Amino acid sequence: MDVTEDGVRDICTDAVFERGETYLAENRIREINRVDTTVSAVVSGSRQYDVRVDLAADGFDPWCNCPYDGPGACKHVVAVLLRCLDDVPADEGDRIDVALDAADPDALRGFLRDTLATDAALRAAVDRRFEETNPEYYVVFEPIDFSEWFDLTTDYREEGRHASTAAVYRALVESLDDNMERVDGAYDHFSQAFTRALDGYVDCAAAVNHQADGATDAVAFLEERVESGTPFLADQFERAASELQKELTTGSDG
Numbered sequence: 001m002d003v004t005e006d007g008v009r010d011i012c013t014d015a016v017f018e019r020g021e022t023y024l025a026e027n028r029i030r031e032i033n034r035v036d037t038t039v040s041a042v043v044s045g046s047r048q049y050d051v052r053v054d055l056a057a058d059g060f061d062p063w064c065n066c067p068y069d070g071p072g073a074c075k076h077v078v079a080v081l082l083r084c085l086d087d088v089p090a091d092e093g094d095r096i097d098v099a100l101d102a103a104d105p106d107a108l109r110g111f112l113r114d115t116l117a118t119d120a121a122l123r124a125a126v127d128r129r130f131e132e133t134n135p136e137y138y139v140v141f142e143p144i145d146f147s148e149w150f151d152l153t154t155d156y157r158e159e160g161r162h163a164s165t166a167a168v169y170r171a172l173v174e175s176l177d178d179n180m181e182r183v184d185g186a187y188d189h190f191s192q193a194f195t196r197a198l199d200g201y202v203d204c205a206a207a208v209n210h211q212a213d214g215a216t217d218a219v220a221f222l223e224e225r226v227e228s229g230t231p232f233l234a235d236q237f238e239r240a241a242s243e244l245q246k247e248l249t250t251g252s253d254g
Contacts, residue, residue, distance in 0.1 A: 003055055003084045011059050012072040020078025029079060034089040041083075043076040047178060047228040051080045055088070065127060065178070069138060122149070122168060126175035130182060140182045143189040146172065146197075153200060166204035166218070172197035177229045195236065202240050206247040219245050 009017055023029075023043065030048065032041040037056035043049050045066065054061040060073075060081060068074035073081075126149065133140050149172055156165040176194040183190050205218035222241035226234045 003060075003081055003088070005082075005085065007060075008078060008081045008085075011062065012074075012078050013070070016070070016072060016075050017078055019075035020082055023075055023079035024082045029083055032080065032083065032089050034091050036091060039080060039084060039089060041080045043079055044228070045076060048224075049076050051076050053077060053080060053084075055084060065124075067138065067182075123171040123175055126171055127179065130175070130179045138182055139184045140179070141185040143186040144193075146193050150196070153204075157204075162204045162207040166201055166207075169197045169201035169204060170218075170221070173201055173225075177225060177233055180230045180233065194233065198236060198240050202244045202247070205244055219248070 008020075012020070023045075028044045030042045030044050032039065034040075034055075037054055039053050039055060041051045043051055043064075049064055049066045052063045060077075062073045062077040062081075064074050064076045066074050066076055068076075126146075129144050129146075130140055133142060133144055149168055153165045153168045156162075156168065173194065176190065176197060180190065180194070201218070202222075219241055222237050222244065225237040226241065229237060
């Protein structure tokens, strides 16, 4: 599981390696953790990007959801690997195993179902739809059918599962925001899908707060997207953050 500078250089160009060094020096790695040999991180670039590497795999098996399509690994992956040269994150696997052993089986099953359906796996599925729509080009010309995810939010809402619903909406919001600059056609379709997901997220995040104090993170997410998201969507994120904050304030006064 040794990470060496030569090993990192082998998977990227010299220019990308230098950019990765700069990203590391600029403290752009916002979150980083490890389970066994897999390291996951969030790296701040023009927006927040998710990175995953396997320190034991040949070539580190890198993955990043940034739009880089050049040769080798991207600068976000390089920054994370360079971070691991001298300071590999502690393995959290044992702590997770202890928590799993102590968890109620039914509660754990429900948690895993919600997590897999509404978190990273779902976000990756939405992103993958953009990749598959026009695989030969970065640009997306045709509408994408998001109905399966909106149908999922309907089911969750009917069951009163506001946190799960909010997570689905958030995955849609994040993916649409991160991929909107790829869109070259069917603008109304993508704009309507984004607005629907964003409004749904605000509604469900407010409902979560009314059940338990947990929607303040949603406001922070929206405010962060004002700065890091697609520029022409910033006004919508700002509006949504204001509406959610107002809803939370009204709810707490009541």
